Amino acid sequence: MALLSSLTSAVDPELALDAEVRALNAQYEGAEAQTVLRxxxxxxxxxxxALVSSFGADSAVLLHMVAEIDPATPVIFIDTGKLFPATLRYRDDLIDRLGLTDVRSQKPDPEDLAGKDAGGMLWMSDTDACCHIRKVLPLDVALDGFSSWISGRKRFQSSNRANLALFEADDGRVKxxxxxxxxxxxxxxxARAHGLPPHPLVAQGYPSIGCLPCTDKVKPGEDPRAGRWRGQEKTECGIHLPTHGREIDGSGI
Structure with a gap:
């Protein structure tokens, strides 16, 4: 049972969650990834x-680890409607290869799209708002009922992830x-040791893969995520920002 459930109801929930995360980080400091996952x-x-997976460039490794522990672990995939066709094919291939039995593809709310992105071109004028509608809000729906979720983020991916902890408090849940x-x-x-297939776009110069309109190839020596929202200060879609970006809900992330 999670540590949080053992704390009294008199304790502030946010403080209790922070204490839970600190305890978990201390307990599993230096532990292998499989140990943490198990x-x-x-x-x-x-x-x-639940595991939240983009089925992107590095996703096969974490999906394989989870499948070895329990292939029935829920896996949430946010289908933004703007993904590369290769990503959708890769998702289906990995599901079959790894024997995953509970992959949930969550799409944006049709009413949100009709009201704010009816033409499907919002990404051209406001990428933050587009990500909010197509990623952040669908993830909120998909995570309903879960007290924690698994992310595949890594410290080497970008400077703003350099101090990433094993466990984080995130919008009332443990990440x-x-x-x-x-x-x-x-x-x-x-991946090689376990015969895991790479995402087909990696060989074409895409070390980080998101939606097709907002993902560019990366040049040698660039940050692996340099091709995401190239030319903008934006570095995250919003799902990994505090409270999933909801602190500015309605005005764009």
């Missing part, structure tokens, strides 16, 4: 945890980052 799925948050300290070479070695 503890989160089987001990800390049984039946209350688990089991691959936080993994480097690119280690991910590649794991």
């Amino acid at each position: 503890a989160a799925i089987r001990e800390q948050y049984p039946d209350e945890i 688990v980052n089991p691959l936080a300290d993994w480097e690119a070479g280690r991910i590649l070695d794991y």
Whole structure:
């Protein structure tokens, strides 16, 4: 059972969650990714945890680890309606290969699209608002009922992820980052050792893959995420910002 459930109701929920996260980080400091995952799925948050996966460039490694622990672990995939066709094919391939039995594809609310992006071109004028409608809000819906979720973020991916912890407090839930300290070479070695297929776009120069209109190729020596929203200060879609970007809900992330 999660540590949070053992705290008294008199404690402020946010303070209790912060204390839970601190305790988990201390307990699992230096632990292998599989150990962290197994503890989160089987001990800390049984039946209350989901993996959120983009089925992107590095996704196969974490999906494989989760499948080995429990292939019935819920996997949430946000289908924005703007993804590369190759990503959708890759998703289906990995589901079959890994035997995942509970992959949930969540799409944007049709009413949100009709009211704010009827023509499907919002990304051209306001990428923050587009991400909010197509990623942030659908994830909020998909995570309803879960007390924690698993992320594939890593410290090496960008400067704003450099201090990423194994466990984080996020909008009333615990976010688990089991691959936080993994480097690119280690991910590649794991994938090769387990015969995991790479995302087909990686070989074409896309080390980080999001929606088609907002993902560009990356040049040698660039930050792996340099191709995401190129030319803008934007570095995150919003789902990894505090409270999923809802602190400025309605005005764009």
